[in-house]
Amino acid sequence: MRFYTPRILRAPLAALAAAVFISVFLPRSVAADGFDAEQSFRSAMTAFKEKSFYSARLLLQEIVLKDARGEYGDDAQYYLAMTYFYDGDYKSAQFEHRVLQRDYPESPYIARSVFWSAESWFYRKQYREALEAHAAFIRKYRENILCASSLYTMGYIYNEQKRYDEAIAEFKRALKDYPETSAAAALTLQLGIAYFNAAEYAPARRQFETLLNKYATADNLDQARFWLGKSYYAENNFPDALREFAAVVKDYSTSPQASEAMYLSALCHYKAGAISKALQALAKTAADYPKSSIYPFVRLRQAQLMKEQDNLADALSPLLDIINNFREHETFAPALALLAEIRQKQGKSDEAAQTFEALRNETNLTPKSKRELLRQYADLLYQEKHYNRSTEIYTELAKESTTADETSENYLLLARAEYKDGKYDAALASIEKMGTLGDDRTHAAEALFLKAEISYALGKFTPALQLYARVVRKFPKHAKAFDAQMGIGWTYFELRQYARAADQFRKILKAYKAPREQAKALIALGACRYNLRDLEGALKSYQTVTKQFAGEKEEAAEAQYQIAWLEFRRNRFTAAATEFQGYLKYGDGTPHFLDAQYFLALCHFQLGDYAHAEERLQALAAGAKITPWLKEKIFGDWGKTQLALKNYTGARETFRRLVTEFPDSQGRDEALFQLVVLSFKLGDEKTAASDLAELQKHPNSPWYTEALRERADYERRTKQFSAADATLTELEKLQRKPAEKIDTLVARAEVAAEQGKSEQAIRYLDDALAKEDINDTTAIKASTVLFRELEKLNKNDEAIRRAEQFAIRFIGNKSVSDEMRIQQA
Numbered sequence: 001m002r003f004y005t006p007r008i009l010r011a012p013l014a015a016l017a018a019a020v021f022i023s024v025f026l027p028r029s030v031a032a033d034g035f036d037a038e039q040s041f042r043s044a045m046t047a048f049k050e051k052s053f054y055s056a057r058l059l060l061q062e063i064v065l066k067d068a069r070g071e072y073g074d075d076a077q078y079y080l081a082m083t084y085f086y087d088g089d090y091k092s093a094q095f096e097h098r099v100l101q102r103d104y105p106e107s108p109y110i111a112r113s114v115f116w117s118a119e120s121w122f123y124r125k126q127y128r129e130a131l132e133a134h135a136a137f138i139r140k141y142r143e144n145i146l147c148a149s150s151l152y153t154m155g156y157i158y159n160e161q162k163r164y165d166e167a168i169a170e171f172k173r174a175l176k177d178y179p180e181t182s183a184a185a186a187l188t189l190q191l192g193i194a195y196f197n198a199a200e201y202a203p204a205r206r207q208f209e210t211l212l213n214k215y216a217t218a219d220n221l222d223q224a225r226f227w228l229g230k231s232y233y234a235e236n237n238f239p240d241a242l243r244e245f246a247a248v249v250k251d252y253s254t255s256p257q258a259s260e261a262m263y264l265s266a267l268c269h270y271k272a273g274a275i276s277k278a279l280q281a282l283a284k285t286a287a288d289y290p291k292s293s294i295y296p297f298v299r300l301r302q303a304q305l306m307k308e309q310d311n312l313a314d315a316l317s318p319l320l321d322i323i324n325n326f327r328e329h330e331t332f333a334p335a336l337a338l339l340a341e342i343r344q345k346q347g348k349s350d351e352a353a354q355t356f357e358a359l360r361n362e363t364n365l366t367p368k369s370k371r372e373l374l375r376q377y378a379d380l381l382y383q384e385k386h387y388n389r390s391t392e393i394y395t396e397l398a399k400e401s402t403t404a405d406e407t408s409e410n411y412l413l414l415a416r417a418e419y420k421d422g423k424y425d426a427a428l429a430s431i432e433k434m435g436t437l438g439d440d441r442t443h444a445a446e447a448l449f450l451k452a453e454i455s456y457a458l459g460k461f462t463p464a465l466q467l468y469a470r471v472v473r474k475f476p477k478h479a480k481a482f483d484a485q486m487g488i489g490w491t492y493f494e495l496r497q498y499a500r501a502a503d504q505f506r507k508i509l510k511a512y513k514a515p516r517e518q519a520k521a522l523i524a525l526g527a528c529r530y531n532l533r534d535l536e537g538a539l540k541s542y543q544t545v546t547k548q549f550a551g552e553k554e555e556a557a558e559a560q561y562q563i564a565w566l567e568f569r570r571n572r573f574t575a576a577a578t579e580f581q582g583y584l585k586y587g588d589g590t591p592h593f594l595d596a597q598y599f600l601a602l603c604h605f606q607l608g609d610y611a612h613a614e615e616r617l618q619a620l621a622a623g624a625k626i627t628p629w630l631k632e633k634i635f636g637d638w639g640k641t642q643l644a645l646k647n648y649t650g651a652r653e654t655f656r657r658l659v660t661e662f663p664d665s666q667g668r669d670e671a672l673f674q675l676v677v678l679s680f681k682l683g684d685e686k687t688a689a690s691d692l693a694e695l696q697k698h699p700n701s702p703w704y705t706e707a708l709r710e711r712a713d714y715e716r717r718t719k720q721f722s723a724a725d726a727t728l729t730e731l732e733k734l735q736r737k738p739a740e741k742i743d744t745l746v747a748r749a750e751v752a753a754e755q756g757k758s759e760q761a762i763r764y765l766d767d768a769l770a771k772e773d774i775n776d777t778t779a780i781k782a783s784t785v786l787f788r789e790l791e792k793l794n795k796n797d798e799a800i801r802r803a804e805q806f807a808i809r810f811i812g813n814k815s816v817s818d819e820m821r822i823q824q825a
Contacts, residue, residue: 035062035066035067037063037066037067037070037071037072037076038072040059040062040063040072041059041060041063041072041075041076043059044056044059044060044063044076044079045079047059048079048082048083051086053083053084053086053087054083054087056079056083057080057083057084060076060077060079060080060083061076061080063076064076064077064080068103073103073104074100074103074104074107074108074109075109077096077099077100077103077104077107077109078097078100078107078109078112078113080096081093081094081095081096081097081099081100081113081116082116084096085116085119085120088123090120090121090123090124091120091124093116093117093120094117094120094121097113097114097116097117097120098117100113101113101114111137111141111144111146112146114133114136114137114140114141115134115137115141115144115146115149115150117133118130118133118134118136118137118150118153119134119149119153121133122153122157127157127160127161130153130154130157131154131157134150134151134153134154135150135154137150138150138151145178145180145181147174147177147178148174148177148178148181148183148184148187149181149183151170151171151173151174151178151187152170152171152174152183152186152187152190154170155167155168155169155170155171155174155187155190155191155194156190158170158194159190159193159194159197162197164194164195164197164198165198167190167194167197168191168194168195168198171187171188171190171191171194172191174187175187175188175191184215185211185215185218185219185220186220188207188210188211188214188215188224189207189208189211189220189223189224189227191207192204192205192206192207192208192211192224192227193227195207196227196230196231196234199234201231201234201235204227204231205228205231205232208224208225208227208228208231209228211224212224212225212228221252222248222251222252222255222257222258223255223257225244225247225248225251225252225257226244226245226248226255226257226260226261228244229241229242229243229244229245229247229248229261229264230264232244233264233267233268236271238268238269238271238272241264241265241268242265242268242269244261245261245262245264245265245268246261246265248261249261249262249265256292256293258289259285259288259289259292259293259294259295260292260294262281262284262285262288262289263281263282263285263294263297263298263301265281266278266279266281266282266285266298266301267301269281270305275305275308275309278305279302279305279306282298282301282302282305283302285298286298286299286302286318296322296325296326296329296331296335297331299318299319299321299322299331299335300318300319300322300331300334300335300338302315302318303315303316303318303319303335303338304338306318307338307342312342315338315342316339316342319335319338319339319342320339322335323335323339338358339358356377356380357377360374360377360393367400367402370400371397371400371401371402374393374396374397374400375397375410377393378390378393378394378397378413378417379413381393382413382416382417382420385420387417387418387420387421388421390417391414391417391418391421391423391426394410394413394414394417395414397410397413397414398410398411398414398433407434408434408443409443411430411431411433411434412430412431412434412443412446412447412450414430415427415428415430415431415434415447415450416450418430419450419453419454419457422457424454424457424458427450427454428451428454431447431450431451434447444475445471445474445475445478445480446480448467448470448471448474448475449467449468449471449480449483449484449487451467452464452467452468452470452471452484452487453487455467456487456490456491456494459494461491461494461495464487464491465488465491468484468485468487468488468491469484469488471484472484472485472488482508482512482517485504485507485508485511485512486505486508486520486521486524488504489501489504489505489508489521489524490524492504493524493527493528493531496531498528498531498532499528499532501524501528502525502528502529502532505521505522505524505525505528506525508521509521509522509525515549515551515552516549516552516555518548518549519545519549519552519555519556519559520555522541522542522544522545522549522559523541523542523545523555523558523559523562525541526538526539526541526542526545526559526562527562529541530566535566535570538562538566539563539566541559542559542560542562542563542566543559543563545558545559546559546560546563553586556586557583557586557590557592558591558592560579560582560583560586561580561583561590561592561595561596563579564576564579564580564582564583564596564599565599567579568580568599568602568603571606573603573606573607574603574607576599576603577600577603577604577607580596580597580599580600580603581600583596584596584597584600594620594623594625594626594627594630595630597616597619597620598617598620598630598633598634600616601613601616601617601620601634601637602637604616605637605640605641605644610641610644610645611645613637613641614638614641614642614645617634617637617638617641618638620634621634621635621638628662631661631662632658632661632662632665632667635654635655635657635658635661635662635671636655636658636667636670636671638654639651639654639655639658639671639674640674642654643674643678648678648681648682649682651674651678652674652675652678652679652682655671655672655674655675655678656675658671659671659672659675669695669698669701669703669704670703672691672692672694672695672703672707673695673703673704673706673707673710675687675688675691676688676691676692676695676707676710676711677707677710679691680710680711680714685714688711688714692707692708692711695707699734704734705731705734705735705740708727708730708731708734709731709743709744709747711727712724712727712728712731712747712751713747715727716747716750716751716754719754721751721754721755724751725748725751728744728747728748728751731744732744738771738773739773739774739775739778742768742771742773742774742775742778743778745764745765745767745768746764746765746768746778746781746782746785748764749761749762749764749765749768749782749785749786750785752764753785753788753789758789758792758793759793761785761786761789762786762789762790765782765783765785765786765789766786768782769782769783769786769806776813776815776816779806779810779816780815780816780819783802783803783806783819783820783823784823786799786802787799787802787803787823790802799823800824803820803821803823803824804820804824806820807820807821807824
């Protein structure tokens with residue numbers, strides 16, 4: 001039985017290189033314009049220490065620009081480079097270090113600058129350049145203590161490249177030539193790891209023991225203890241290995257090594273023949289370290305041991321855990337392999353995908369059987385739209401091909417999957433490989449068509465038209481000729497040449513008579529007619545598909561959806577609801593199934609059937625397959641539906657979920673406004689104030705002004721008149737349009753009226769009604785309040801007179817004029 005053991009990742013130099021310490025010097029000079037280089041440098045260093053590298057960078061750049069030749073010039077240039085380094089922008093860091101080395105050749109920072117430039121190559125993963133740069137640094141600055149760190153990086157790279165002898169040499173050289181380096185503990189650990197990787201376990205243990213004894217305060221003692229245990233384990237010295245692993249778990253329980261130490265303890269028990277103890281240790285590891293990187297290995301090992309004991313039912317649980325939660329992990333394939341083996345033993349061999357993945361890596365398959373298996377597996381993945389994974393299998397399949405024709409076909413399949421995965425350059429490269437392997441006309445037609453599709457997807461419509469036309473011209477009888485003709489029409493459509501596109505689709509309808517072809521062309525023609533504003537023509541095209549080509553399920557379903565959508569866009573919600581229900585009958589395998597449910601709910605909402613709208617929206621939001629975009633829309637409309645049902649508590653909860661789960665939503669401001677309104681309706685001033693404060697972060701949002709208006713209205717209703725006045729003042733500062741200012745003036749009148757200040761209210765209302773920009777709704781509202789206040793003052797004759805004046809003034813607006821006559825009466 002093969003066991004899978006995880007790779008051990010070794011820490012890079014980042015945390016081990018010499019720390020940068022910042023010195024603040026005595027005050028120096030102040031520039032004539034008031035710029036103080038010394039003060040700016042102090043501030044920059046404070047920000048640098050606090051890891052506010054962007055802030056530090058701005059200050060340092062100012063020094064370099066304004067006082068480059070001053071006493072702080074080279075200081076600023078060096079630390080400017082380091083801000084980029086610590087921000088992970090290693091290329092920019094190298095550029096700034098080169099500027100320092102060029103402009104300040106005598107600077108005391110030069111050596112450090114050269115070191116960090118070399119280190120940047122390492123973090124850019126350009127290891128050859130890193131090795132060369134660090135070697136050059138050591139040659140030039142042999143006495144500099146940073147040479148030990150350079151040797152560390154070089155040794156680390158050699159270790160990763162499995163050049164263990166060279167790694168050992170560099171680590172030993174660093175410890176010998178620079179015994180006082182602060183990286184001594186790290187170098188000792190890495191030297192031991194290099195020996196371990198070279199299978200020299202005795203010298204490896206000596207290094208780990210040296211680290212534990214000599215560097216008792218080092219921060220990598222947990223790793224030393226762990227690797228010491230691994231060295232014993234590698235030599236099958238299980239009692240000593242168990243002792244060291246137990247020490248790691250006990251003394252360093254929060255260390256990343258603790259989980260793996262416990263895992264390896266289980267393997268020690270297993271190899272010693274104590275399977276029950278091994279399973280107990282594995283169970284404890286899984287329970288104690290569910291988030292560790294070792295967890296999937298633990299689960300796989302549990303399944304392996306359970307299967308070994310013929311406990312097949314219990315073995316399924318850890319395997320399914322891996323399959324469901326660690327699909328990209330290296331344990332995924334062996335877990336599937338083991339699952340297939342167990343399923344076969346249980347008589348459940350029909351799980352094709354799992355079996356394909358399991359058998360794909362088996363070494364005892366014949367070459368022909370393996371190729372057939374790979375083809376079936378890749379095709380299945382492609383059909384399930386797992387395009388990225390299918391490209392991996394097709395790539396392997398292409399390498400396994402034995403004839404030029406087979407290779408050509410496999411590269412075509414690979415290109416098709418890469419195209420679906422959005423990897424257009426890779427797809428074109430695969431087509432080129434296919435083209436050099438023979439001139440199979442069937443494959444040539446499909447390759448040419450695929451090139452056209454890629455050009456279309458990239459928005460390169462002129463080349464796409466040319467390529468589609470070449471397919472039609474060179475392969476008129478090929479199955480792809482129809483698709484190419486459709487491609488020509490859709491390309492014109494994308495270019496917004498709708499009339500020309502419509503002509504192309506009509507041409508296709510005359511030339512291709514197969515039901516599926518007719519249905520596709522009619523759907524495309526309907527889209528053109530819709531964009532040409534021929535809505536009845538579009539509807540007719542779609543209805544022809546649903547009536548005459550109902551047997552073409554995919555096309556009939558698409559036409560049905562377009563009919564429903566067209567009715568919805570025309571505000572014919574009853575008809576739209578019926579059509580969306582018709583689409584849903586095609587089943588949840590259709591591409592617009594969730595969208596149709598959503599728009600059906602909106603139809604109910606628009607028809608005032610809020611209960612059914614809420615029921616559908618709530619069910620949709622709870623669905624497992626709902627996309628984030630649609631869920632965001634659902635929350636907004638669900639909240640409005642609850643608001644219409646006067647379920648203020650429920651609506652507030654829904655809008656809160658929208659704001660919380662989608663903080664970057666375009667509807668966030670509107671949702672916050674609704675939260676403010678709902679909190680006021682519920683008398684929850686504290687929550688309303690909190691949400692209003694959040695909305696205030698976007699003072700230019702129209703929803704903020706609306707929220708202020710709601711707050712002023714709430715304060716008026718609750719007799720908080722001073723607060724209402726203050727809110728209206730704040731609102732006035734934000735308003736730019738005359739009509740908005742008039743609304744606020746009327747609101748002030750209402751506040752005054754509520755306080756019994758009728759004369760003041762009347763003055764506000766007179767001012768508002770005298771404005772030319774007053775709209776109908778505001779005019780009626782203002783006059784209603786005015787007449788009420790005049791009545792309070794027993795000025796009925798005055799009210800009648802004013803109503804007459806307003807009726808004459810608004811004579812051109814029948815609704816307002818009629819309202820004034822009614823008020824007069």
